[in-house]
Amino acid sequence: MKKLLAILMALTLVVCLCACSSDSSTDNGGGTAKADFKVGVITIGDDTEGYTKAHKDGIRAAAKTLGLADSQIIWKENILENAGCSDAADELAAMGCKVIFSNSYGHQTYIAEVAKKYSDVTFVSMTGDFAAISGISNFKNAFTSVYQSRYISGVVAGLKLKELTEKGTLTKETQPGSFDKNGNIKVGYVGAFPFAEVVSGYTAFYLGIKSVCENVAMQVTYTQSWFDVEKEGAAAEALIADGCVIIGQHADSTGAPAATEAANKKGTIAYSVGYNVSMLEVAPNAALTSATNNWSVYYTYAIKAVMDGKAVDTNWAKGYAEDAVSITELGTACAEGTAAAVEAAVKGLKDGTVKVFDTSKFTVSTEQAGVTVDADKHVTSCKVDLSYYDYSTGSPVVVYQGDTVETIADGAFEESVHRSAPYFAIRIDGITENEIK
Amino acid sequence: MSNSTRIGREPLIRISKKDVAPWWQKAVVRVVALIAALVIDAIFIYLFTKMNPLDVFSTMFKGTFVFDYGTTFFINKLLRTLRDMATLLCIAIALAPAFKMKFWNIGAEGQVLMGGLATACVMQYFGDSLHTPALFMLMLTASIVAGAVWGFLPAFFNAKWKTNETLFTLMMNYIAIDAVACMTNIWRGDKSAMGTINQATQAGWFPNIFNQRFTLNLFIVAALMIIVFVYLRYSKQGYEISVVGESENTAKYAGINVKKVVIRTMIISGAICGICGFMTVAGKDQAISTATAGGYGFTAIIVAWMAKFNTFYMAIISFLIVFLEHGASEIANTYGGLNDYAASVITAVILFCLIGSEFFLNYSIKLRKGSKKEA
Numbered sequence: 001m002k003k004l005l006a007i008l009m010a011l012t013l014v015v016c017l018c019a020c021s022s023d024s025s026t027d028n029g030g031g032t033a034k035a036d037f038k039v040g041v042i043t044i045g046d047d048t049e050g051y052t053k054a055h056k057d058g059i060r061a062a063a064k065t066l067g068l069a070d071s072q073i074i075w076k077e078n079i080l081e082n083a084g085c086s087d088a089a090d091e092l093a094a095m096g097c098k099v100i101f102s103n104s105y106g107h108q109t110y111i112a113e114v115a116k117k118y119s120d121v122t123f124v125s126m127t128g129d130f131a132a133i134s135g136i137s138n139f140k141n142a143f144t145s146v147y148q149s150r151y152i153s154g155v156v157a158g159l160k161l162k163e164l165t166e167k168g169t170l171t172k173e174t175q176p177g178s179f180d181k182n183g184n185i186k187v188g189y190v191g192a193f194p195f196a197e198v199v200s201g202y203t204a205f206y207l208g209i210k211s212v213c214e215n216v217a218m219q220v221t222y223t224q225s226w227f228d229v230e231k232e233g234a235a236a237e238a239l240i241a242d243g244c245v246i247i248g249q250h251a252d253s254t255g256a257p258a259a260t261e262a263a264n265k266k267g268t269i270a271y272s273v274g275y276n277v278s279m280l281e282v283a284p285n286a287a288l289t290s291a292t293n294n295w296s297v298y299y300t301y302a303i304k305a306v307m308d309g310k311a312v313d314t315n316w317a318k319g320y321a322e323d324a325v326s327i328t329e330l331g332t333a334c335a336e337g338t339a340a341a342v343e344a345a346v347k348g349l350k351d352g353t354v355k356v357f358d359t360s361k362f363t364v365s366t367e368q369a370g371v372t373v374d375a376d377k378h379v380t381s382c383k384v385d386l387s388y389y390d391y392s393t394g395s396p397v398v399v400y401q402g403d404t405v406e407t408i409a410d411g412a413f414e415e416s417v418h419r420s421a422p423y424f425a426i427r428i429d430g431i432t433e434n435e436i437k
Numbered sequence: 438m439s440n441s442t443r444i445g446r447e448p449l450i451r452i453s454k455k456d457v458a459p460w461w462q463k464a465v466v467r468v469v470a471l472i473a474a475l476v477i478d479a480i481f482i483y484l485f486t487k488m489n490p491l492d493v494f495s496t497m498f499k500g501t502f503v504f505d506y507g508t509t510f511f512i513n514k515l516l517r518t519l520r521d522m523a524t525l526l527c528i529a530i531a532l533a534p535a536f537k538m539k540f541w542n543i544g545a546e547g548q549v550l551m552g553g554l555a556t557a558c559v560m561q562y563f564g565d566s567l568h569t570p571a572l573f574m575l576m577l578t579a580s581i582v583a584g585a586v587w588g589f590l591p592a593f594f595n596a597k598w599k600t601n602e603t604l605f606t607l608m609m610n611y612i613a614i615d616a617v618a619c620m621t622n623i624w625r626g627d628k629s630a631m632g633t634i635n636q637a638t639q640a641g642w643f644p645n646i647f648n649q650r651f652t653l654n655l656f657i658v659a660a661l662m663i664i665v666f667v668y669l670r671y672s673k674q675g676y677e678i679s680v681v682g683e684s685e686n687t688a689k690y691a692g693i694n695v696k697k698v699v700i701r702t703m704i705i706s707g708a709i710c711g712i713c714g715f716m717t718v719a720g721k722d723q724a725i726s727t728a729t730a731g732g733y734g735f736t737a738i739i740v741a742w743m744a745k746f747n748t749f750y751m752a753i754i755s756f757l758i759v760f761l762e763h764g765a766s767e768i769a770n771t772y773g774g775l776n777d778y779a780a781s782v783i784t785a786v787i788l789f790c791l792i793g794s795e796f797f798l799n800y801s802i803k804l805r806k807g808s809k810k811e812a
Contacts, residue, residue, distance in 0.1 A: 046769070046776055075770045078777055081630055082722040082729070083651075087517050094510045106630025109724075113633075195629050224622070390636060391626020392561045399637045 037307055039063070039073045040092030042085060042111075044104035046077040049227070050276050051252050055103045055126065058295025065300050066307065081106030089114040093121045099306040101126060101299070108141075115139040122306050127197075129421035130388040132314045133402040140312050142298050143420040145319030147204035148349055149291040150248075151356045152320075153273045153327050154208020155345045156289050156338055157246045160271055161185055161213040163335035170245060175269050177243030184217035184430075188239030189248040190256045192226045194433065200415055200424035201250045204356050205273070205291075206431055209246070211354075211361070212341070219244065221434045229255040236260055240270045246288075248273045257283040271333055278328035290328040297324040317416035320349045357413035362428040370404075371426055382407045384423045451803045458798045470794035474787040481782065486775055496771050497764030497783070513649075518759050520651045523658040524717060526748075526755040528730075528737035530658070530665045531709030533746040534702045536738075537669060539682045540592070544606030546734025547613030548587040548707045550727070552714025554617050555583035556641070557634055557725040560718070561624065564640035572641055573719075580715035581708045587613065588707020589700065596696035610734070614727050621726055633723040643720040654720040661709060666748040678702055710734075743792060761787060 041059055045052035056075075063073055074097060076088035085107045092100050093114065099122045102111050108128035115123040115136050124140045125131065131141040164170035165185070172179050178186050187209060191198040206218045219242070221235040232255030236247045240263045247270065249256045260272035261283035272283050274290035298316060305312045318324040330338055348354030363377035370383035386402030405418045415424045427433070458466075479490035501518040503511055528545050535542040559576045567575065591605035625631045635641055646652035669675040677698050681688045688695050718725050736758060744750035765780035 047773075048776065077770055078766065080726075080728050081632075082724055082726065091510075091514065094513070095506055104630070105628075106632065109632035109636055193629055195627065197629065389626065389628075390632075391628070392624035392631070392634065396626065397637070 040097035040100035042102040061296035062299035085110035133400040142316040148319040149325035151208035154205040158209035158212030188244030200422035315420040317420035355412035474790035500763030500767035527713040529740035547610035548710030549730040550613040552580035552584040552711030555579035560641035584711020585708040592703030
């Protein structure tokens with residue numbers, strides 16, 4: 001009996017294997033009628049996780065705008081960055097999806113492999129960084145210019161600092177720990193990883209504060225995780241204990257705002273600037289605002305382009321000009337006149353009179369690869385290599401060769417112009433990175 | 438004590454051990470358990486979501502069997518279920534000798550990760566310098582050694598100083614997880630995710646056989662299934678394992694070197710886990726992360742126990758569990774109202790009922806005779 005079973009099992013395996021030898025290419029060609037149009041979506045989490053929810057909301061809004069029914073969108077949730085991602089992409093393409101999105105950075109290597117197999121399907125790896133140099137024509141990347149909304153959220157924080165000092169609430173007497181030895185007000189930032197994406201974000205935030213309140217110094221603490229309530233909370237607590245008055249964040253949980261709220265309630269002068277979602281629920285007294293993305297702008301554009309049979313941008317990055325980024329509702333703690341100042345700053349970004357990474361607004365004193373500065377320590381040139389590397393074997397190995405480009409033009413660093421994913425990684429004066437524990 | 442008057446009276450419910458149930462009885466009990474589980478699930482689904490439970494069940498079925506998109510699609514989907522089943526089965530096979538010996542190896546997760554990590558290391562550092570056959574041999578050897586070491590350590594300490602193997606193997610998991618996290622952080626460099634290993638050269642990736650990279654995995658596990666079955670059932674060492682499992686004293690009396698058997702068996706157990714790590718990294722993911730074992734190191738314990746260490750039954754149970762798992766994610770993807778957690782409840786109820794039904798196969802329940810009179 002058991003031997004028979006064994007033979008049967010072995011046979012089944014063999015038969016299954018042989019049966020699958022036929023190739024799985026699609027035979028659909030040309031335009032698709034609107035009712036048959038299908039969109040595939042691969043997400044790292046689900047609606048219970050803020051980052052994915054923001055993407056899903058964007059897709060749902062896009063579908064509504066474009067008149068797509070629920071059944072025309074096929075979701076693949078909780079897909080990790082492993083073979084499960086290839087499975088999901090392959091399945092969605094085989095089910096007839098004409099455009100397939102994945103929302104996590106680490107999905108891209110898997111998506112790129114599947115994209116090679118289905119040349120008539122458009123694959124978009126959100127936040128990915130090698131579509132343009134991969135040579136796969138139906139593989140795309142997109143990112144918002146979120147540094148712009150971080151800059152604006154910095155303006156909100158700067159106005160608060162200005163109000164606190166002008167009203168005499170925050171002085172060297174009331175909260176002495178909040179000033180460094182040069183008399184700068186201390187600001188803190190909870191970042192996930194020391195990557196360009198985070199560096200670009202906190203530098204924009206810092207420059208936003210500085211545009212309103214000149215004498216600030218910022219410390220950044222990395223949590224080495226995109227989502228860790230406890231670590232982010234602990235990092236915020238440590239920063240507040242050191243005297244930081246504003247706690248910004250580039251990590252996905254509510255840990256930092258919650259910790260700031262707790263300190264605020266105890267009477268410490270501390271305020272929070274969040275990310276992705278409004279933090280007013282967890283920090284009604286301490287939250288000023290949050291920098292956020294309006295993903296629906298991109299999703300509407302990309303889905304419509306595919307429906308119309310047009311090509312999707314290989315590197316899409318839009319900011320305030322297209323309403324792709326914004327800040328959330330202003331908290332009651334915000335300084336008077338914040339709304340008007342924000343409006344003015346946003347207008348400046350839109351018409352180009354305000355540039356986030358204006359080289360006259362910051363200095364660089366440390367030696368950094370590819371960065372050249374003048375006598376006043378203002379950056380005059382910054383060369384960025386856009387190649388995609390494999391770092392694993394000790395020395396970086398090029399996977400996809402990209403150009404090395406000059407990123408300084410018209411007196412400003414051009415972020416998200418040469419590639420949608422951020423590449424600003426200059427460490428500027430006034431910001432210190434706390435050592436990783 | 439008031440119940441002293443009750444001495445000598447029969448209790449209301451009496452549970453007694455049963456003889457081995459005939460096959461038809463086993464089948465009936467299991468089918469009844471499955472039906473009961475589906476009914477409970479149906480009630481759960483209806484109460485919490487007001488959806489038609491039959492629709493939900495048919496969606497669940499589609500996690501593995503899809504007929505709507507042609508044969509290729511059907512086969513590919515089924516093969517993915519078989520691939521995950523092979524991974525789970527491989528770990529269960531690895532656990533079988535240890536559990537049969539009553540050595541509670543809770544460390545399969547870590548043993549798989551260490552095997553995977555060893556494979557990944559070889560792929561990273563020798564991917565360019567070694568020829569394909571040599572590279573694969575080194576990957577396989579490294580993974581076996583890494584897994585075996587992770588199995589050997591708790592066994593050695595247990596044999597030598599009677600340390601608690603459950604805690605020891607469990608703790609070894611965390612070391613393995615952090616070792617993997619540490620290495621992936623290094624290998625990731627400036628990127629926020631590591632991606633696939635040797636993306637450009639594909640060195641150390643399993644060959645595409647029948648259009649799938651994981652084809653070899655299925656063959657490896659099928660072979661292991663047969664080998665371990667024979668090993669446990671017909672070899673002298675397999676016999677020693679079952680004697681040690683039944684009673685250590687008997688084993689000692691019979692002249693079996695218990696320490697040697699314990700250590701040897703755990704090395705085998707760890708080594709097979711290492712092979713699982715090898716084929717997961719090289720055949721399935723072409724990458725490594727702390728999620729490489731995906732919790733299967735723990736799920737496999739249920740598989741090994743439910744199958745009573747018979748590797749062929751393990752295949753059936755692995756299939757069932759992966760089928761349920763894929764069904765659950767299909768449900769979560771299809772219905773907005775039923776997320777992953779709700780879907781997990783549905784599969785958990787099924788497993789609970791199936792495992793619970795074992796009780797009725799092993800024990801019979803007798804009510805006290807004439808209990809009505811007392812009412």
